[in-house]
Amino acid sequence: MLAPDDSSIPASVQELLALLENHGMRQWAEGKFSHPSREALIHLCKFGYFTGLLSKAQIASYLKLDRPDLKNLLKAWYDDHRSKGCGTC
Numbered sequence: 001m002l003a004p005d006d007s008s009i010p011a012s013v014q015e016l017l018a019l020l021e022n023h024g025m026r027q028w029a030e031g032k033f034s035h036p037s038r039e040a041l042i043h044l045c046k047f048g049y050f051t052g053l054l055s056k057a058q059i060a061s062y063l064k065l066d067r068p069d070l071k072n073l074l075k076a077w078y079d080d081h082r083s084k085g086c087g088t089c
Helices: 009-022 038-050 056-063 067-084
Strands: none
Touching: 009 038, 038 056, 038 067, 056 067
């Protein structure tokens, strides 16, 4: 998993925000976080995955996950989605 102080976080967050803007979804991210952080990046990846903007491979790349960790993260996201419903990200 990506370290909390990884130097790629700000650029990755900006890249994902630009992707959201290109798809007319930037307003969704407004007010969700105050600065680029690992938590913000994870949140953006989750939203991007569930909206079909990001693939598993892209999430693994952004978050620097190996296959077993990616599988566990996605399972946790699906479990969260099943228990809380849509809108968890």
